[in-house]
Amino acid sequence: MNVVFAGTPDFAVPPLERLLAGSFRVSAVYTQPDRPAGRGRKPKPSPVKQQAVEVGIPVYQPVSLRDAQAQAELAALKPDVMVVVAYGLILPQAVLDIPRYGCVNIHASLLPRWRGAAPIQRAILAGDKETGVTIMQMDAGLDTGPMLGDVRIPIVAGDTAGSVHDRLAQAGADLLVEVLPRLAAGRLQPVPQPEAGVCYAEKLSKAEARIDWQHSAEALARQVAAFNPWPVAQTAWGDAVLRIWEAEAVAGSSAAAPGEILRADKQGIDVATGNGALRVLRVQAAGGRAVSVADFLNGRELRPGDRFQ
Structure with a gap:
């Protein structure tokens, strides 16, 4: 042919x-x-x-x-x-x-x-x-x-x-x-x-990449997966933007407000959502490259009660 x-x-x-x-x-x-x-x-x-x-x-x-x-x-x-x-x-x-x-x-x-x-x-x-x-x-x-x-x-x-x-x-x-x-x-x-x-x-837009922590952990895990490798899900961390490349929904309930950090260690950063918690596994800070949470936390400190916006 x-x-x-x-x-x-x-x-x-x-x-x-x-x-x-x-x-x-x-x-x-x-x-x-x-x-x-x-x-x-x-x-x-x-x-x-x-x-x-x-x-x-x-x-x-x-x-x-x-x-x-x-x-x-x-x-x-x-x-x-x-x-x-x-x-x-x-x-x-x-x-x-x-x-x-x-x-x-x-x-x-x-x-x-x-x-x-x-x-x-x-x-x-x-x-x-x-x-x-x-x-x-x-x-x-x-x-x-x-x-x-x-x-x-x-x-x-x-x-x-x-x-x-x-x-x-x-x-x-x-x-x-x-x-x-x-x-x-x-x-x-x-x-x-x-x-x-x-x-x-519909065509993807960069605006869709912004995480709304009011959504459920399951929905946010799908958002992170769907926007990898573009446009990459992101959240505000203080005055900076943190891109989230990999995450998973985890079992459990909490009275914490959506976006509040529940725990942060080398296994991941657990964040309260509108329903359940999202465990963030791989991130990218502004000007940096995508790294595991374990590497990200070297030289950085995130405490329970800190918040992503």
Whole structure:
């Protein structure tokens, strides 16, 4: 199959690698324009572009695919299929109609649950016990196309958005190379998404990272997990900001006010919440790096009764 691949972040790299290792011809890669990054704000290529350049695949970086010239360039490639993975640009109907077998998308949820921009984080925040990837035939809607296949994975204790992201990226890559040959052979019957169970995963904002200690310990533990590695949950500690990378809900009750420190030692910092206590295990002070609580408390003293805000 002549495949045109469209993707931008790390999540899209494993599917591209699997296509390159299989019996597919990736004739071109589409990815977002280079963005300024780092202290020097120098333009940085996306992870997908870096992979494509490394193996010598032509790279296209249009600002929009609504442009007639961009559409003509894509049509000239004569793709059998366009594989889209977290690309970041809207594909108008004129683009969806170009490939012989249409455009297929790897989405990091079990559709129709968590359509939209942040499905992994929203699944963890909601306390979902499982998630997965869905490959769908794209249409003009937002993640509304008929489904070609899915894979389920559990969300387990200790998972973060980062760990779930990595497992789903690999699962999506494995499923993709199973689906494409069946699609080309006419052995796949697309399944319309059910109307029941639709929900949307809105884009994350940094404002959501601020911890409200009035919430339950279980909800806050999910918040910490969902926002690792970005934007990272945080709390006010005096005049400073403390980022919380790892935490867990612990059993017990207390009359302490939410945000009050119950104990602090090398095992963790236990903080009262609206229901239960949150044990903070890994933190990052302003200007520092993420460290265990044991290392954080070297040279610092936190006493019961001190408070996070």
